[in-house]
Amino acid sequence: MDIRKQIGLNIQRIRREKGWSQEQLAFEAGLHRTYVSGVERGVRNPTVLIVQQLADALAVPPDRLLRAKISANE
Amino acid sequence: MDIRKQIGLNIQRIRREKGWSQEQLAFEAGLHRTYVSGVERGVRNPTVLIVQQLADALAVPPDRLLRAKISANE
DNA sequence: TTGTGACTTTGAGTCCGTC
DNA sequence: GGACGGACTCAAAGTCACA
Numbered sequence: 001m002d003i004r005k006q007i008g009l010n011i012q013r014i015r016r017e018k019g020w021s022q023e024q025l026a027f028e029a030g031l032h033r034t035y036v037s038g039v040e041r042g043v044r045n046p047t048v049l050i051v052q053q054l055a056d057a058l059a060v061p062p063d064r065l066l067r068a069k070i071s072a073n074e
Numbered sequence: 075m076d077i078r079k080q081i082g083l084n085i086q087r088i089r090r091e092k093g094w095s096q097e098q099l100a101f102e103a104g105l106h107r108t109y110v111s112g113v114e115r116g117v118r119n120p121t122v123l124i125v126q127q128l129a130d131a132l133a134v135p136p137d138r139l140l141r142a143k144i145s146a147n148e
Numbered sequence: 149t150t151g152t153g154a155c156t157t158t159g160a161g162t163c164c165g166t167c
Numbered sequence: 168g169g170a171c172g173g174a175c176t177c178a179a180a181g182t183c184a185c186a
Contacts, residue, residue, distance in 0.1 A: 003122050003123065003125070003126040003136055004123070007122060021168060021169085022168075023168080023169090031161080031162090032161065032162050032163070033169095034161090034162080034163080034170090034171085034172095035160085035161055035162070037169065037171080038161090038170095038171090040169095041170075041171095043171095044160075044161085045121045045122060045123050045159080045160070046121065046122055046160080046161090047119045047120065047121050047122075047160070047178090047179075048077050048078060048081060048119060048120055048121075048122065048125065048140070049077065049078070049119050050160085050161085051077070051122065051140075052077040061142065062077055062140045063138070063140035063141045063142075065137075066125075066135075066136045066137035066140060067135075067137045068135065068137075095149060095150085096150065097149075097150090105180090105181085106180090106181055106182060106183095107149095107150085108150090108151080108152080108181090108182075108183080109180075109181065109182085111150060111151060111152085112151090114150095115150095115151075117152090118179075118180090119178080119179065120179080120180090121159090121160080121179070121180085124179090124180085
């Protein structure tokens with residue numbers, strides 16, 4: 001599994017759980033709307049600093065966005 | 075805590091546990107020796123694809139390298 | 149064995165837009 | 168609201184000589 005796809009899926013899921021649009025997330029993370037779109041689709045290759053910005057905006061630890069398996073009880 | 079520092083510390087610790095030199099890790103990950111050096115010191119801002127390459131070389135899940143708190147029993 | 153400054157090439161990240 | 172494209176800027180990728 002490509003880590004970029006994994007990150008995209010995780011971000012999209014958490015974002016939707018919050019009921020945010022991509023634009024809202026982009027604003028909170030201080031990033032561009034189109035860039036967040038690309039990251040969610042797995043076509044972008046973000047740096048770890050960007051991962052941290054997105055994690056901060058979503059209020060989750062950064063490693064959470066790279067996680068492949070998410071157990072149900074967390 | 076800067077996520078770059080965190081990644082550097084994690085990589086260095088796991089690498090040393092394996093008794094590898096930076097050069098050995100660089101070879102396994104398909105990267106340059108001096109680049110790995112920079113990542114370990116937290117002066118580089120690697121992309122997630124680089125993180126995955128290093129994680130693969132170290133035989134750990136990618137999110138493991140971003141983890142701040144490492145419990146003793148894992 | 150590792151750190152570091154300097155360097156060129158590539159791609160990360162922004163901004164405009166359309167569908 | 169979101170996918171996608173083109174053009175742009177600057178930082179990351181990747182390498183080297185030397186301490």
